Amino acid sequence: MDDSGKSRSRGPWTVAEARAIHDLPLTELLHRAQSEHRRHHPPNAVQLCTLLSVKTGGCPEDCAYCPQSARHQTGMEAESLLPVDVVLEKARLAKQQGATRFCMGAAWRNARNGTQFDQVLQMVRGVRELGLEACATLGMIGDDQARQLADAGLTAYNHNLDTSQEFYGEIISTRSFQERLDTIKRVSESGISVCSGGIIGMGESVGDRLGMLVTLANLEPPPESVPINALVPVPGTPLAERPPVDALELVRMCATARMMIPTAMVRLSAGRTEMTREAQLLCFQAGANSIFFGDKLLTTGNPDTHADLALMRDAGLEPLVPFAERPQSSDSDTNDASTSASSVQFVSGADDSSHRSHKVSNAIVS
Numbered sequence: 001m002d003d004s005g006k007s008r009s010r011g012p013w014t015v016a017e018a019r020a021i022h023d024l025p026l027t028e029l030l031h032r033a034q035s036e037h038r039r040h041h042p043p044n045a046v047q048l049c050t051l052l053s054v055k056t057g058g059c060p061e062d063c064a065y066c067p068q069s070a071r072h073q074t075g076m077e078a079e080s081l082l083p084v085d086v087v088l089e090k091a092r093l094a095k096q097q098g099a100t101r102f103c104m105g106a107a108w109r110n111a112r113n114g115t116q117f118d119q120v121l122q123m124v125r126g127v128r129e130l131g132l133e134a135c136a137t138l139g140m141i142g143d144d145q146a147r148q149l150a151d152a153g154l155t156a157y158n159h160n161l162d163t164s165q166e167f168y169g170e171i172i173s174t175r176s177f178q179e180r181l182d183t184i185k186r187v188s189e190s191g192i193s194v195c196s197g198g199i200i201g202m203g204e205s206v207g208d209r210l211g212m213l214v215t216l217a218n219l220e221p222p223p224e225s226v227p228i229n230a231l232v233p234v235p236g237t238p239l240a241e242r243p244p245v246d247a248l249e250l251v252r253m254c255a256t257a258r259m260m261i262p263t264a265m266v267r268l269s270a271g272r273t274e275m276t277r278e279a280q281l282l283c284f285q286a287g288a289n290s291i292f293f294g295d296k297l298l299t300t301g302n303p304d305t306h307a308d309l310a311l312m313r314d315a316g317l318e319p320l321v322p323f324a325e326r327p328q329s330s331d332s333d334t335n336d337a338s339t340s341a342s343s344v345q346f347v348s349g350a351d352d353s354s355h356r357s358h359k360v361s362n363a364i365v366s
């Protein structure tokens with residue numbers, strides 16, 4: 001039995017079971033989630049991922065939260081695909097700053113074959129040659145495209161469910177929930193890891209949030225990576241007036257995701273600019289073990305890198321090495337962070353001692 005009182009050889013998750021975890025008293029929930037976390041992951045390591053929009057704006061889809069949709073009046077100009085060398089320079093910089101995963105996003109309904117897809121393949125190869133995990137999010141992809149991305153070395157493909165099947169129609173009308181599941185299946189069958197999560201704060205119920213986690217947890221296999229985002233309301237989008245998400249709701253989502261999909265990386269994603277350091281640390285305690293690192297997400301803001309490095313330093317957290325270099329976890333070998341995380345020293349910047357940078361003393365991420 002695990003700490004949720006469930007047999008490990010369990011059947012499919014139900015929303016009622018997810019709710020029983022989600023609604024636990026917070027200290028109990030944190031305890032159980034952290035215990036589950038330690039069974040599968042080094043306890044004090046957080047992966048730093050950098051996200052770059054390689055093709056911004058002008059998207060034909062109508063996702064209600066997204067400033068990149070051409071259907072919303074957000075003033076965002078559509079840009080063309082960034083050149084490969086520009087993307088790889090950004091990836092190099094991200095690595096220098098401590099990131100171990102580089103995620104490339106393109107505002108497409110679906111990736112089209114031809115020059116642009118070939119350029120994306122070059123980006124993937126280049127990012128992997130730098131020793132970084134490579135993730136891409138390009139909209140819907142076909143079997144052949146998934147194979148080509150796998151052959152190029154793509155580590156993970158992000159395709160979020162966004163919300164529950166029941167609430168989905170309130171947020172997106174141009175792509176069905178089933179199409180999302182089909183893309184995820186293609187990615188999974190190609191051997192690329194699946195990164196899929198969602199957004200809270202869009203007007204959905206707690207049941208919808210948990211319905212999304214239930215769908216993800218019941219995938220065969222469940223995603224390797226689960227981003228949990230809080231809505232960043234952007235003027236000009238239909239969700240511009242949504243009230244902010246309470247940080248404790250994010251904590252509960254991270255903890256529930258950790259309990260339901262214990263092996264996944266739980267990525268505390270959009271919305272961190274509105275969170276205190278303490279709230280972010282509660283999310284780590286709840287089992288979140290990755291953040292997006294860099295001053296910008298695809299188009300919205302993110303805490304600056306100095307603030308994130310200071311948070312890591314002050315909390316004694318270490319950056320996680322790329323997954324390809326991580327020892328396989330097992331119940332008996334994951335309580336020693338030193339075997340799995342790089343060793344990191346936080347050092348004062350030469351020009352300004354108040355600006356901290358970090359030096360990673362590990363061959364893998366040096």
Ligand code: SF4
Binds near residue numbers: 066
């Ligand atoms: S979330 Fe993606 S698919 Fe939806 S509008 Fe934005 S860029 Fe397009």
